[in-house]
Amino acid sequence: MKPLSELAQEEARRIDGVLFDLDDTLLSHGLLTRAAFGALWDLHDAKLRLVAVTGRPSGWGEVIARQWPIDGVVTENGAVHVVREGAGVRLLQSCNERERRTRRIRLAQIIEEVAKVVPEARLADDVGARVSDVTWDIGERVKMPTDRADLIDGAARRFGARTTRSSVHLHASFDEDDKASGAVRFVCERFGVSAGAVLARYAFVGDSGNDSACFSAFRATFGVANVRKYVARIAVPPRFVAAKEMGEGFAEIARTLLAARK
Ligand SMILES: [Mg+2]
Structure with missing residues (x-):
């Protein structure tokens, strides 16, 4: 894993969106800190597409999709997708x-x-x-x-x-999707992008074992500092790692990405 300072300007400029885990990545021990929420708004203001990719329930996704400045939530480790629609939200599932x-x-x-x-x-x-x-x-x-x-x-x-x-x-x-296939499916269906383009042009930020599929699949992958605890159990570690943990680390990654795109 490389420090964030090694992120090349060219690579940062290629990113169209940021996919991010919630627990211990955006959230710090379950809390959404001022730094992390501010970073989310900064990414939103920079016109990056934002999708939370979490193991948390679709019921949480309904709240987040309504209230946060993001494009949707891939919940339950890829299985159930939630998007804002008019004044409400819609749940998208791959089975009847x-x-x-x-x-x-x-x-x-x-x-x-x-x-x-x-x-x-x-x-x-x-x-x-x-x-x-x-x-x-x-x-x-x-x-x-x-x-x-x-x-x-x-x-x-x-x-x-x-x-x-x-x-x-x-x-x-018993659902087939993991976080990676669920996230790719979401972006393809929502924005009409090919799977290859999603993998090449969307960054992923995570922290632990259930992010393993995303660390393997996406090209631009980032870990918050606490990912070090799980590196031994992850097939492919993230390419870049923040110096700080959890929400502070997420804010550090957002800052680096935005600065490198200037
Ligand atoms: Mg996590």
Whole structure:
């Protein structure tokens, strides 16, 4: 990973938009700081397209898409997209209602199995706002040892679910998208851009294991400083890393990107 000072002017000028993770990237321990929100407005004012790409629920996406200066939110690790439409918001999903019901029944079976295998496992406090996955808390209100989280992971995969972990949550889903394919699909459908152009012209900013697909897929990738904790578990680390952590790091990346485009 290179320091931000090595970002070339030419590369910075090629960027049409910034895709960014929320927890421990834009948000600092769950809080949207003045520095991070100001950076978002600065990127917006510079006419960059902005899309949050998060493991958080579509219910959170509905609020964020309405209130923030951004173009949309890719939620639930790629599965459910939320866009502002007139005075409201619209949810976009890649499967129909009937298939969604079937998948929810299968997810309920996994919840039962996990309760037997890891009795102390607790669902995340945002599951009520989710439509495509089930999520356990492994680092938000509780700190679950890695070997216990591994047991939840194994149980979910035995049922054929796909699993993903962030710094705070473990998700199980039957949806096909990951953060990278979900983000690419969103930008292609929303702005009529080819997948190749999205990968080459959109920057991604993240911090942890569930950003791994995006760090591998996009050309201009940035980590906030706390990404160093996860580098050993990420197949391809981000190309650039900020000196500061979380929201402060996001603001540092935004500043560098905007300065290099001048
Ligand atoms: Mg994160």
